[in-house]
Each structure stands twice: as structure tokens, then as C-alpha cells.
Amino acid sequence: MSQRSEGDLTNTGMSLKHDREWDYELDRIVEAVEERDAEKVGLQFPEGLKRRAPAVADDLRELTDGVRYLISGQPCYGACDLDTYLMRRCDVFVHFGHSPMKESDKIIYVPLFSNVDPFPIMEDSLEELADPDDDPDVGLVTTAQHMNLFEEMYDWLEERGFEVHTRRGDDRLTHEGQVLGCNYASADIDADQVLYVGGGKFHPLGLAMEHPEKNVVIADPVNNVVTIADTEKFLKQRYGAVHRAMDADTFGVILCTKIGQGRFDTAEGIVEENENAHLITMDEVTPDRLRNFDFDAFVNTGCPRITTDDGPRFHKPMLTPGEYEIAVGNEPLEDLEFDTFHGTW
Incomplete structure (x- = not known):
């Protein structure tokens, strides 16, 4: 988002x-x-x-x-x-x-829809994809802004010898091959490499975290660059937040009131199991609005981007629900993964 x-x-x-x-x-x-x-x-x-x-x-x-x-x-x-x-x-x-x-x-x-031509940067991305003679299978995903050219992208790869794999994902996804900032089900395909066509790092980073077994190549037509999704820096940041929250006694559990982001059962479950956790309802979650709450750590059950993009800006550790389970000792640290939304609203 x-x-x-x-x-x-x-x-x-x-x-x-x-x-x-x-x-x-x-x-x-x-x-x-x-x-x-x-x-x-x-x-x-x-x-x-x-x-x-x-x-x-x-x-x-x-x-x-x-x-x-x-x-x-x-x-x-x-x-x-x-x-x-x-x-x-x-x-x-x-x-x-x-x-x-x-x-x-x-x-x-x-x-x-974007009016940027994606095909020149897709041409450059071939240097990072396996040669189709060695490994012809490739997944193709993009964002809503480039979905108007998705079929052409598919044909373009096929013309260069690739066997292109796509799927629609679940009910939060409108189109075949579409990814959201909170949902990467479209990349759950039978291929070891995925080509992401789109701008920004958040979507391909989440994709790489959700599917760590895949090589995620980023063809960014907006900034005209080709990169590989690297989760190392992101994981270090998230591990740091979890470690700081391990010493927390009190937790503020944020329930986002936006229609597509509210995970009430998740938020309520944490509060019911932890007497030192309190539910906070908010529509827009920002560092300034949370600064007035004197909790040792926060758990965000709304949009994952609040945690991943803005996490370092909050004055106290901001965790995803999965990271909270690790911080309180319910799950091992090696189970840390990207927070995603699945299914209908």
C-alpha cells in the first residue's frame, strides 16, 4: 500500500x-x-x-x-x-x-495503470534469470499498476524460451499474477525463480520472505534498475525489534479499524492470553500517535507495512503478531517470517 x-x-x-x-x-x-x-x-x-x-x-x-x-x-x-x-x-x-x-x-x-514501458528493463533482467536452456521455469508477478500489460509480459518471456508460471492467489487478489503489499500467494508456483515487474522494494522483499526458496529478480521500470531481493538487512532489523521486546512487560495491541486491515480475532487472542496486553483501536497508526501510550512494546495487527516500513521510527519496539509470539517465548526465533494477509475481508 x-x-x-x-x-x-x-x-x-x-x-x-x-x-x-x-x-x-x-x-x-x-x-x-x-x-x-x-x-x-x-x-x-x-x-x-x-x-x-x-x-x-x-x-x-x-x-x-x-x-x-x-x-x-x-x-x-x-x-x-x-x-x-x-x-x-x-x-x-x-x-x-x-x-x-x-x-x-x-x-x-x-x-x-502505469504508462512506463516495462520491456527494456525486462530485457536487462535476463542477465539475472537462469538461461531458459538450463532452467526454463520462471514465475511472473506484478502490482496493480502494471497489470494492464501482464499478458504482454507473459508472452514476452515465452518468446524468449521461458515456461511462465502464474496463479491468481486468494480472494484478496483481483488478477492473475498480482501481488499486494500484504499478500504474495500469486508467487506460490512451481518455479525456483520469480520475476517481479514493478517499483519499490517492499513487494519483492515480502515476496522473498514469504517464499525464501525462490530467487526473486526485480525489474523496476519506474527507476530503471534490476536488482535481486535481499532479505538480510530486513531480517537484522526485525531480529533487533524482537530482541528488544523480549524484555517488555506491557504490550499495546493495535487493532486497525480500516475495513480491509482489521484482524480482530488475532488482536483479541493476544489480549486474552496476556493480562499485561491492552487493545488499542486506531485508524491511522503513526509514531506520533503512539508516543502518548506508555507501553514497553506494541503489536501491530493491521497492515504489515506499518511494522516493516516505519518500524524503526516508533519509540518502542513494533512487532507483527508472529514476532510477538517469538518475543514472549511461544515460538522459536528461527520461525520469524513476513507478516501477510490471506483470504477474504
Whole structure:
């Protein structure tokens, strides 16, 4: 659920009058508004696209009569990050920038795709993949931003002699070969090497942690670099947090109230088993908001990126549920693994 620049996103369909570079499928939104006789429509944008919100609302107002368009100001980093307060108060709710995760008659997902050409960097990635004459099997995964070219990527690899393996994963994943920052089930394929096409390090790092038996090659078309996912630095950081938490007497267990991130059973189970653990409900988990709580350590049951990306910024150790079990002695240290979400909401 990473923040993205709007500079490398595009889409297809009706274009914004005020923004010809972008297309937010206004025709589909207008059709839904008219079909449902909607009076209030909520619009939610990821962080890098919030500046586009007024132009989208202006164009929609011109295309529909008597409809109020309300813009969500809540932080948004993924399809699981819905503004439920606004959604409950609208007849139609439009979420821009991510693939569908929660099916609903009220919610419209408008995915935005990258316009960066991935094939030059995929060509460079061949140097890190095994020669297809020696090992033809390769898994292919990508993020929602590049999913519009997934079939072409698949064909491109096949044309170079590879036998490409893909799967859809579980119910949190919309597309064949798609990975999320919290779910890498699509890489559970019969191949010893996986090509990840996409930006950032978080997704391939999680993939490498979830599937340590595989060689994960990163072809990043945004930054135009090819690298190998290296978990060593990440593991040292996580081992350090677990060791510091082994001396903790009190734990704050965070239950994220965002619709796609709440693991109530996990959070409640920890609190029920540990009399020195207390449940804290939060929508947005930040170091500043936790600084007012005087716990020795925290357990995050929400988005794994809170722990892995921002963990060092918290004033006390921030653990995943699995790391907590290790810190209190319920599991051995060698069982440390990446925190992932599986299944439906």
C-alpha cells in the first residue's frame, strides 16, 4: 500500500476536461450514478492523486444534475484503505488508483495503470534469470499498476524460451499474477525463480520472505534498475525489534479499524492470553500517535507495512503478531517470517 507519484499513471475511457493526461472512467461513474439515482457520491484518491480530486469532482458535476460529490481526505494507500465513514453516507463510493478488493454494489474501483514501458528493463533482467536452456521455469508477478500489460509480459518471456508460471492467489487478489503489499500467494508456483515487474522494494522483499526458496529478480521500470531481493538487512532489523521486546512487560495491541486491515480475532487472542496486553483501536497508526501510550512494546495487527516500513521510527519496539509470539517465548526465533494477509475481508 505504498504512496505513488501520479506522474506514471494513466487509464482508458472518458478523459477529464481539466486534465487530458488522465482518465478516471467518468463514463462508468456517471452511468452508475444515473442507474442508482444517486444524490451523494464519495470520491477517494490515493495520496499522490489527491490534488486531482477537485478537477474530477468539477467534471462529474457538469455531467450530472443535482448530485453532490464529497472528497475523502483520509489517508489512502491501498484497496483495503476505504473511508468507511464517507462510504456509509453516500449512495455511490468511488475508489481511485487500486484494483477491486471488496465487492459491493455501492463501491466503484477505478484502477490507474502505469504508462512506463516495462520491456527494456525486462530485457536487462535476463542477465539475472537462469538461461531458459538450463532452467526454463520462471514465475511472473506484478502490482496493480502494471497489470494492464501482464499478458504482454507473459508472452514476452515465452518468446524468449521461458515456461511462465502464474496463479491468481486468494480472494484478496483481483488478477492473475498480482501481488499486494500484504499478500504474495500469486508467487506460490512451481518455479525456483520469480520475476517481479514493478517499483519499490517492499513487494519483492515480502515476496522473498514469504517464499525464501525462490530467487526473486526485480525489474523496476519506474527507476530503471534490476536488482535481486535481499532479505538480510530486513531480517537484522526485525531480529533487533524482537530482541528488544523480549524484555517488555506491557504490550499495546493495535487493532486497525480500516475495513480491509482489521484482524480482530488475532488482536483479541493476544489480549486474552496476556493480562499485561491492552487493545488499542486506531485508524491511522503513526509514531506520533503512539508516543502518548506508555507501553514497553506494541503489536501491530493491521497492515504489515506499518511494522516493516516505519518500524524503526516508533519509540518502542513494533512487532507483527508472529514476532510477538517469538518475543514472549511461544515460538522459536528461527520461525520469524513476513507478516501477510490471506483470504477474504
